[in-house]
Amino acid sequence: MTLPSFDALNVGDEIPSLTTEPVSRLTLALYATGSGDHHPLHLDQDYVRSKGMPDVFAHGMLGMAYLGRLLTQWVPQEAIRSFGVRFTAITWVGERMVCTGKIVEKIEQDGEKCVRLELTCANEQGEAKHKADAVVVLA
Amino acid sequence: MLIDKKHIGMKVPPHSVNLTAWQLKWFAKATGETNPIYFDEEAAHKAGLPGVLAPPTFFFCMDMDKEHPFDYLETMECDLGKMLHGEQSFNYYKPIYSGDKLDFDGEITDIYDKKNGALQFVVKEVKVRRQGEVVGDLRSVMVIRA
Numbered sequence: 651m652t653l654p655s656f657d658a659l660n661v662g663d664e665i666p667s668l669t670t671e672p673v674s675r676l677t678l679a680l681y682a683t684g685s686g687d688h689h690p691l692h693l694d695q696d697y698v699r700s701k702g703m704p705d706v707f708a709h710g711m712l713g714m715a716y717l718g719r720l721l722t723q724w725v726p727q728e729a730i731r732s733f734g735v736r737f738t739a740i741t742w743v744g745e746r747m748v749c750t751g752k753i754v755e756k757i758e759q760d761g762e763k764c765v766r767l768e769l770t771c772a773n774e775q776g777e778a779k780h781k782a783d784a785v786v787v788l789a
Numbered sequence: 790m791l792i793d794k795k796h797i798g799m800k801v802p803p804h805s806v807n808l809t810a811w812q813l814k815w816f817a818k819a820t821g822e823t824n825p826i827y828f829d830e831e832a833a834h835k836a837g838l839p840g841v842l843a844p845p846t847f848f849f850c851m852d853m854d855k856e857h858p859f860d861y862l863e864t865m866e867c868d869l870g871k872m873l874h875g876e877q878s879f880n881y882y883k884p885i886y887s888g889d890k891l892d893f894d895g896e897i898t899d900i901y902d903k904k905n906g907a908l909q910f911v912v913k914e915v916k917v918r919r920q921g922e923v924v925g926d927l928r929s930v931m932v933i934r935a
Binding site for chain 2: 670671677680681683684685686687689690691697700701709710711712714715716718719721722723727728730731732733734735736737740
């Protein structure tokens, strides 16, 4: 995988999107294993109902992991300088995640040619679940 | 009850994690990862990497890899059933691989509330070191519902 050229990209350009399989209870169980996050809010419906919520829901970090895949399918991971996310809505079982990103700024940072990207993880109806940004070094 | 702001500046008990290819394999399976450098040791070696590459959010998983991952919220007497993840960010300095031993060293840097205390926010910042060298840092904002 090679780095995209800084000069060839413009503010407003979109990077290739990523659409996931629907989030299932199995996905949440696998994510609990892989991440080590076994919080019952994501696994135990009885517990969740006792806390006043209707059903288990996805780990926020699962959505951020999908946004990480969006970045690393576009550039090698070592090009990522920073990556941050705000979790704005809960992702429920059955929802398919659509991850998109666009360049919002071209900057020079610590002598490196970088772009700042705005990333969104939304459901298929377009409801944003996570809004993120990342700074990535280009060639 | 509002969280006491005296906890700003509190050090989180440090911990260390041995990053294993086994755990990265399960993480890749859970997240639908298809690039084998994230789950196959042989493929990673063929790509010239010393081990399986940890993906961009994996610092968070390792930061949670301890007996009581929310020990700092328990110290503040928060109900962990009313907790939501508000924000998460990372800075990256060096890639990390299976076989690495990472040391996590965190501190509570802010506590604030919104909506007359209906939502409370606890900010934790953590430095990650490998053999003394900082390889990344993370900032987590946890939200506690009233």
